[in-house]
Amino acid sequence: MNHPTRTLLTLICEAALQNRLVKDLEQLGAPGWTLSDARGSGSRGVRSAGWDNDGNIRVEVICNRELAERIAGHVQERYYDNFAMICWLSDVEVLRAGKF
Template identity: 45%
Template sequence: MDYHPKKLLTIVCEAVLEVPLTRDIQRLGAQGYTVVDARGGGHYGVKRAAWSFDRNIRVEVICEPDIADAIAGHIASSYAQDYGLVLYIGDVGVMREGHF
């Protein structure tokens, strides 16, 4: 089977960012995104998501490299200083190129 190369941009951040972040993602050219609740532990301690203000989300975007770079740059300049977040990018292969 042939796969088409894309980038997978993953952002783990405070749930309060969901609306502005997903709006920015679409404005910067991504065709879509996936948002799921996220829990875990790390540099900032344990996130159990027991309260709404303590929740984290994971946002995943599959897109072209230039769009991933634009989104990552925007997040770094607009949100990273004031919110807890982790951002990483990796290579993926997708089955349906036109969906991304």
């Protein structure tokens, strides 16, 4: 079975950015997003779980490639220099293409 392809944008960043990122996603036209807490270890050390400012969040957006790249470029320009953040894009097959 063939399914339409969209792009999954995944961001993992400091929880302190949550409100700003939600506002950015709304302004940039994201069709929706999923936010969850995240924990792990990386170049900036171990990050605890939780929704306080010490934790990390994971933000996922499924959309067309052009929008995913625009959002990724925006967060890189605005936040990469001053916040712990990683971002990647993946091609995904979707079952309800009209939602994305």
